[in-house]
Amino acid sequence: MTKRIYNFSAGPATLPLPVLEEAQKDFVDYKGAGMSIIEMSHRSKQYDAVHQETKAAVKRLLNISDEYDVLFMTGGASTQFAFIPMNFCTNGKADYVNTGSWSKKAIKEAKIQGKSVNVAASSEDKNFNYIPTSFKFSDDASYVHITANNTIAGTQYKTFPKTKAPLMADMSSDIMSKTFDVDQFGLIYAGAQKNIGPAGVCLVIVKKALLETIPEGLPTMFSYKTHAAEDSLYNTPPVFAIYIMGLVMKWLEANGGIAGMQKKNEEKAKILFDRIDKSDYYKPTVAREHRSLMNVTFRLPSEDLEKKFITEATAAGLSGLKGHRSVGGCRASIYNAFPKEGIVKLVEFMDAFEKAN
Numbered sequence: 001m002t003k004r005i006y007n008f009s010a011g012p013a014t015l016p017l018p019v020l021e022e023a024q025k026d027f028v029d030y031k032g033a034g035m036s037i038i039e040m041s042h043r044s045k046q047y048d049a050v051h052q053e054t055k056a057a058v059k060r061l062l063n064i065s066d067e068y069d070v071l072f073m074t075g076g077a078s079t080q081f082a083f084i085p086m087n088f089c090t091n092g093k094a095d096y097v098n099t100g101s102w103s104k105k106a107i108k109e110a111k112i113q114g115k116s117v118n119v120a121a122s123s124e125d126k127n128f129n130y131i132p133t134s135f136k137f138s139d140d141a142s143y144v145h146i147t148a149n150n151t152i153a154g155t156q157y158k159t160f161p162k163t164k165a166p167l168m169a170d171m172s173s174d175i176m177s178k179t180f181d182v183d184q185f186g187l188i189y190a191g192a193q194k195n196i197g198p199a200g201v202c203l204v205i206v207k208k209a210l211l212e213t214i215p216e217g218l219p220t221m222f223s224y225k226t227h228a229a230e231d232s233l234y235n236t237p238p239v240f241a242i243y244i245m246g247l248v249m250k251w252l253e254a255n256g257g258i259a260g261m262q263k264k265n266e267e268k269a270k271i272l273f274d275r276i277d278k279s280d281y282y283k284p285t286v287a288r289e290h291r292s293l294m295n296v297t298f299r300l301p302s303e304d305l306e307k308k309f310i311t312e313a314t315a316a317g318l319s320g321l322k323g324h325r326s327v328g329g330c331r332a333s334i335y336n337a338f339p340k341e342g343i344v345k346l347v348e349f350m351d352a353f354e355k356a357n
């Protein structure tokens, strides 16, 4: 029998088993084509069906109107950090909210391009353990950029700020984990490898009207216009990653859609947070009202105990609980595909560990 452990990795992260099994079944001979999906032309009928169906499912799941384009891009979320100022910082000014490592990297890319960045709010004063609630947006920013879920710090916006300039969000680690209104945003992007697929594809949802504002003269591959005009097929797209993402979309639709995921995610996170809150042994690291339901961060009484906890958890089949190297501690990433049973198992382990140590 195949051995599957409970994988708390922050990304690439656990995927639904039925998705992996279907990909395995179809891998060598894709639905009677006599070749694999990764061996055929990206202009073939079979691949085109995958491309179009994946896009249609994304639109259905997130209720995306025809005012938006859905793009499949490469280079991960990190490349979007550079794309956004390049394409949309048309007057040289942009607002950013700084909620942690990923926000900082996004800000860095705007500055590299000589843009004037106004940090409209920051939670750096408290080691990024909360989400700011008051913002100093400028009047003339080209856009406002936020990080919806802070994978490393373990915080998450519960509501999004209202902005005059188009709001642009990095949703890499919480897209499709809860319902929200796409219409609040000018652009949304998400590297797939946290919640919706494998590494290699980055989902971008962009308002068509904004595409009109993109300056001419950008290198072809660095303009969103190219990707929108060519339906993400200007060059060879990451066909395998898009195919797997399509299977994840199918799994989401068969499992209650985004509302169904939200309900499960709230249940799952509650089990873990209730255990953390039960005693002083485990300490949550972020403000209660901004706790991420995707990346649950906590500390133990000492770094030595944290090391021991992670080692023994790994031996017990609970993998990936080490916090990000920049913050330490423990982190349980419990994305859509992470099963509730794994969290129950972790809680049992936490109880036993506290008793023994």
Ligand SMILES: *Cc1c(COP(=O)(O)O)cnc(C)c1O
Binding pocket: 011, 075, 076, 077, 078, 079, 102, 147, 149, 150, 151, 170, 171, 172, 173, 191, 192, 194
């Ligand atoms: C993982 C992550 C990124 C980086 O994604 P890549 O696809 O590796 O570039 C950016 N932002 C957030 C919020 C992330 O969690």
